[in-house]
Amino acid sequence: MESAARMAYLDSMGGNRSPIxxxxxxxxxxxxxxxxxxNWSGAFFARIGRVLNAYMTAQSRHQQVAALxxxxxxxxxxMGITRDRIVHYVFRxxxxx
Numbered sequence: 001m002e003s004a005a006r007m008a009y010l011d012s013m014g015g016n017r018s019p020i021x022x023x024x025x026x027x028x029x030x031x032x033x034x035x036x037x038x039n040w041s042g043a044f045f046a047r048i049g050r051v052l053n054a055y056m057t058a059q060s061r062h063q064q065v066a067a068l069x070x071x072x073x074x075x076x077x078x079m080g081i082t083r084d085r086i087v088h089y090v091f092r093x094x095x096x097x
Contacts, residue, residue: 064090 068076068086076082081089 061090 065086068081068090069083071079073083076086
């Protein structure tokens with residue numbers, strides 16, 4: 001037998017005295033969205049990482065180009081570089097030309 005307080009509470013909540021709400025499943029699980037969300041978010045953050053990495057690499061290479069450009073032609077010649085090949089020298093591992 002249910003207590004009067006419990007019955008009043010259940011009546012105030014819509015009158016459903018059943019321990020299981022009628023018309024609603026106990027749990028709702030949608031696992032189909034989680035893998036796609038995980039893949040999307042993983043790809044998103046991986047892209048941010050690649051962009052930041054490219055930016056930092058470009059910044060450091062810019063500094064290398066500026067440092068070599070500041071050298072005299074004699075210093076560059078001792079390194080085996082001509083002034084018009086500074087960019088090629090700095091990016092030699094990324095570009096093949």
